Amino acid sequence: MNLAVNIGQLRMPNPVTVASGTFGYGIEYSPLLDLNQLGAVTVKGIRLHPVRGNPPPRTAEVTSGLLNAIGLQGPGVDGFIQKYWPFLRELRVPTIINIWGTTVEEYAEVARRFDTLEGVGALELNVSCPNIKEGGAQFGTDSRLLSRVVAACRRVTTLPLITKLSPNVPSIAPFAQAAAEAGSDGLSITNSFPAMAIDIETRRPRLANVTGGLTGPCIKPMAVKLVWEAARAVKIPIIGMGGIQSAADAIEFMMAGATAVAVGTANFYEPQTALQILAALRQFMERKGIVDVKEIVGAVQTDH
Amino acid sequence: MLEQTVEIVANVRAADLYFQLVVRAPGIAPLVQPGQFAHVRIPSLKAALLRRPFSIYQVNGDTFSLLYKTVGQGTAALARMLPGEVLNVIAPLGRGFTVPRDDAALPLLIAGGYGMAALYLLAQRSPRPGIVFVGGRRRADILCVAEFAALGWEVRIATEDGSHGEKGLVTQPLLAAIRQPAPPGRHFRLFACGPTPMLHAVGQIAQEFNLPAELSMDTHMCCGIGACLTCVIPVKSGDGWAYQRVCTDGPVFNAQELLWTIPPAPPVPVAPSNPLPPLPALDSPGSGEKRLTADRERQGSRDIQGEVSS
Ligand SMILES: Cc1cc2nc3c(=O)[nH]c(=O)nc-3n(C[C@H](O)[C@H](O)[C@H](O)COP(=O)(O)OP(=O)(O)OC[C@H]3O[C@@H](n4cnc5c(N)ncnc54)[C@H](O)[C@@H]3O)c2cc1C
Ligand SMILES: Cc1cc2nc3c(=O)[nH]c(=O)nc-3n(C[C@H](O)[C@H](O)[C@H](O)COP(=O)(O)O)c2cc1C
Ligand code: FES
Numbered sequence: 092m093n094l095a096v097n098i099g100q101l102r103m104p105n106p107v108t109v110a111s112g113t114f115g116y117g118i119e120y121s122p123l124l125d126l127n128q129l130g131a132v133t134v135k136g137i138r139l140h141p142v143r144g145n146p147p148p149r150t151a152e153v154t155s156g157l158l159n160a161i162g163l164q165g166p167g168v169d170g171f172i173q174k175y176w177p178f179l180r181e182l183r184v185p186t187i188i189n190i191w192g193t194t195v196e197e198y199a200e201v202a203r204r205f206d207t208l209e210g211v212g213a214l215e216l217n218v219s220c221p222n223i224k225e226g227g228a229q230f231g232t233d234s235r236l237l238s239r240v241v242a243a244c245r246r247v248t249t250l251p252l253i254t255k256l257s258p259n260v261p262s263i264a265p266f267a268q269a270a271a272e273a274g275s276d277g278l279s280i281t282n283s284f285p286a287m288a289i290d291i292e293t294r295r296p297r298l299a300n301v302t303g304g305l306t307g308p309c310i311k312p313m314a315v316k317l318v319w320e321a322a323r324a325v326k327i328p329i330i331g332m333g334g335i336q337s338a339a340d341a342i343e344f345m346m347a348g349a350t351a352v353a354v355g356t357a358n359f360y361e362p363q364t365a366l367q368i369l370a371a372l373r374q375f376m377e378r379k380g381i382v383d384v385k386e387i388v389g390a391v392q393t394d395h
Numbered sequence: 396m397l398e399q400t401v402e403i404v405a406n407v408r409a410a411d412l413y414f415q416l417v418v419r420a421p422g423i424a425p426l427v428q429p430g431q432f433a434h435v436r437i438p439s440l441k442a443a444l445l446r447r448p449f450s451i452y453q454v455n456g457d458t459f460s461l462l463y464k465t466v467g468q469g470t471a472a473l474a475r476m477l478p479g480e481v482l483n484v485i486a487p488l489g490r491g492f493t494v495p496r497d498d499a500a501l502p503l504l505i506a507g508g509y510g511m512a513a514l515y516l517l518a519q520r521s522p523r524p525g526i527v528f529v530g531g532r533r534r535a536d537i538l539c540v541a542e543f544a545a546l547g548w549e550v551r552i553a554t555e556d557g558s559h560g561e562k563g564l565v566t567q568p569l570l571a572a573i574r575q576p577a578p579p580g581r582h583f584r585l586f587a588c589g590p591t592p593m594l595h596a597v598g599q600i601a602q603e604f605n606l607p608a609e610l611s612m613d614t615h616m617c618c619g620i621g622a623c624l625t626c627v628i629p630v631k632s633g634d635g636w637a638y639q640r641v642c643t644d645g646p647v648f649n650a651q652e653l654l655w656t657i658p659p660a661p662p663v664p665v666a667p668s669n670p671l672p673p674l675p676a677l678d679s680p681g682s683g684e685k686r687l688t689a690d691r692e693r694q695g696s697r698d699i700q701g702e703v704s705s
Contacts, residue, residue: 115622119643122396123485123620135624144638146657150617150625154442157617163640164624307444359617360436360444362398362485 092376093383094369096350097128099251099276099326101213103130103351104382107341107365107372109212110332111136111189111215111255112161112357113306116175117182119316124364126182128369130351133187134175136217139201141167150290151297156307157356158288160300163191168204176208188255195236200241206248213251216275219259219282221328229285231257231282234269245274251329255279256321258310263317271325279330279353280321281314300311307356308334315347320355322389336364338371345384346391396620397422398485403478404458411535413509414474421457423486429516430491430588430611430647432655433461436483439472447473448616448642450513450588451487453542459486462512462538479603485562488619489646492517494608499588501525501581504548505569505597511539513611513646514588515699524548526572530565530593534558565589566596573604585650587611598650609652614641 094105108131113119117132126132144164151158179186189204192198198216205211218230218237230236241254254270256263258281267278283304287324288297296302314333322329331349335341338358346350357364372384381387401418408414423433435447447469449461465471476482495502495519502525504514511529518527524547531537533556540550551568552560561568569585577583585608587597594610601608617625622642630639630652639645 113618113623115618115620119618119620119622123441144624144627147625147627147638148615149627150615150623152443152445155444157444159625161624164627336594356444359623360446360651362620 092373092381093385094373096328096384098213098253098330098351101131101187101253101276104184104217105130105369106345106351107369108133108187108330108351108353109358109365110353111187111217113355113358116179117179118173118175120358121178124366127184127233128366129184131185131187131212132179132182133215133353134171134179134189135165135189136163136189137168137171137201137274138163138164138191138193139168139197139204141165141170146299148297148299151303153286153288153305154309156305157359158286158298158303158305159283159289160298160303162300171216172208180210182276184209187213189217189255191217191278192240195239195243198240199247199271202244202250202252203247206250211250213253214244214248215238215255215279217252217255217282219255219257220328229257229259231266232260234265237266238269238273241270241273241275251276253277253279255282256317257282258284258313258317263321267321269326271327275327277328277330277350278321278325279332280318280349281310281333284310284313296367306334308336308340310334311340315343318344318349319347319391335368336361338364338368338375341368341372342375344385345387348389348391350385350388396485396488397426398483399423400483402479403476403480403482405478406474406476407646408474409462410538413462413538414465415452415460415462415537416473416476417455417458417460418482418484420484420486422483423484424454424457424459427451427454427459427487427516428491429520430513430609431487431489431492432513432619432646433459433484433486434616435461435473437469437472438476438482439467443468446485446619448488448619450509452512452515452609453519454516458493462509464509485619489642490644492611494520494646495522495584498523499581500584501577503572503583503585504528504594505530505565505585505587505589507531507565508536509538510587510589510593510611511543512588514586515539515542517586518543518546518548526551528553528565528569528572529560530554530589531559532556546601556586564596565593566600569597570600573606575598580582582606585609595598595655598653601650609647610650611646612641612648612651612653613646616642618642620631 145162190201254275286305311334318331328350332353333343341352353366401420401625456517504527526549588611614626617623626641627638
């Protein structure tokens with residue numbers, strides 16, 4: 092039975108990774124599960140400099156989901172390399188480093204810094220963050236800017252580039268195409284959905300940041316649709332994510348067109364989720380007589 | 396730290412809205428240090444995804460117990476669980492209290508409501524008994540008095556409605572005690588767990604009297620193991636400050652490290668004023684007993700970074 096998949100030059104021993112920001116830097120979860128069983132470890136978003144993050148409260152539980160506005164708190168490139176890389180480089184499975192910036196130049200600089208670091212598996216470009224020089228538009232919702240970010244990173248690194256798309260667009264296909272044409276080796280779909288919750292007793296928003304990103308099982312059907320649409324628009328592989336908590340969820344994403352999947356919010360309530368999915372995926376393949384997991388990718392049958 | 400599916404041995408009402416849950420957890424129980432917590436998945440909650448954090452109250456052989464107040468859907472569902480049923484827990488978590496090593500320390504424990512739970516093991520493992528100050532709104536909120544007394548500790552009680560012990564806040568009997576000099580050769584050390592305003596007051600008292608104090612903080616948590624950065628509070632760091640995680644850098648912090656408000660950020664545009672008059676702060680059952688001060692004070696100083704989420 093073959094479970095290995097490729098995202099460009101990134102070879103994952105199996106198709107199940109974890110979603111950026113839901114698994115820290117891997118080390119936090121290492122007492123609870125064997126990270127070497129994962130397809131890859133994906134770390135929290137990193138920009139050039141340390142980031143303080145948003146004031147608390149930063150999350151709110153909602154029906155079958157979670158709202159968050161962490162504010163991309165992080166140690167910056169140097170802090171990450173010093174504090175977390177010694178642990179991650181020892182893993183036998185690849186590390187996907189999620190990066191972001193506030194300008195095209197910053198993205199490229201972060202990509203360049205990681206290009207020189209021995210052992211990085213891939214870079215995942217988080218293009219769903221605002222506050223940029225160019226007129227305040229978001230990289231993830233302006234396909235022209237998206238192309239520039241991807242192209243700028245492509246110029247400075249030979250590492251596999253995975254562009255993590257925003258769901259906050261009228262149609263995802265042009266964004267998927269823009270990323271692919273600019274040199275992205277793969278796509279991650281999806282990031283969180285903009286959302287809000289209010290405490291009716293106090294009339295205050297439940298997040299200090301007022302709005303945040305919605306994740307968890309409640310977004311899964313929307314995420315599956317985004318993956319399906321993107322998969323029809325491009326040939327590059329997709330890492331599907333959004334509310335995955337079981338092998339059935341993972342297989343659904345793969346049938347929609349995802350080559351690999353990432354477990355996000357579910358890590359918070361069940362740290363074993365990714366490994367449980369892997370075990371149940373093997374059983375599913377056995378039961379269906381599937382010898383290569385790639386047979387599942389895009390296997391959905393539609394009439395159009 | 397271990398993730399384990401544990402069997403419920405007992406789950407009984409201790410008083411009013413408070414319950415005591417005992418679970419058999421052979422791998423976990425021997426590891427527990429005073430002030431650590433368990434992150435509990437409540438199986439019947441389907442649409443509410445997150446685990447709930449609870450201080451570990453007592454340890455007995457291969458069992459440990461929690462003392463919890465029913466404040467919302469999770470704790471209400473927990474209260475309906477029966478012996479023989481199982482729960483999944485991740486425990487023990489966090490950095491707890493520093494147990495005094497020598498006889499010179501005279502530990503003064505200050506607890507509000509279920510804060511008593513976090514302090515019991517500390518009392519049990521301290522080399523010499525001290526005094527525990529227990530506060531609550533009314534008689535029903537005063538827990539564990541007999542348990543602390545059985546350890547040889549003196550218990551001083553204050554209730555806001557005067558229905559039990561002194562009338563007023565728990566800081567009153569505390570102040571009365573520390574205004575007296577400590578017995579010869581001994582020095583006071585404060586340890587507190589309870590609602591955030593109580594912790595804040597204890598922190599101020601510790602500063603005023605120049606006493607060491609350790610405070611167990613309470614914030615909302617997702618992962619409980621340091622990965623998600625949900626549970627942060629502002630803590631002094633070098634010349635400035637940084638957000639630290641209550642789940643792994645705490646829940647116990649030295650009082651002098653803590654910043655009780657988030658320092659103002661570069662000026663943000665003034666928000667349009669709310670046309671409705673402000674509501675009085677309501678004491679809703681769902682909002683829990685303890686909330687980070689920053690919850691309430693965030694409107695004063697927010698360093699909003701646009702809409703940066705995640
Ligand atoms: C380190 C620590 C130790 C704690 N120890 C105890 C204890 O010993 N006994 C006890 O009764 N309670 C304790 N709490 C508080 C307890 O976690 C909450 O009362 C509980 O999560 C409420 O869940 P609920 O579903 O009943 O309430 P709901 O209001 O329905 O919960 C909704 C959401 O808010 C979160 N939440 C609500 N109140 C709190 C709170 N005060 N702290 C953290 N998260 C909250 C829940 O996790 C959930 O995500 C502790 C909290 C922390 C952080
Ligand atoms: C607390 C939290 C923090 C996150 N941080 C990041 C991040 O730093 N970078 C990023 O690209 N995505 C981040 N995400 C988005 C996730 O990687 C993922 O795309 C999203 O949560 C959807 O998957 P899920 O529903 O399984 O959680 C974060 C999500 C959560 C819940
Ligand atoms: S709860 Fe996740 S970091 Fe503290």
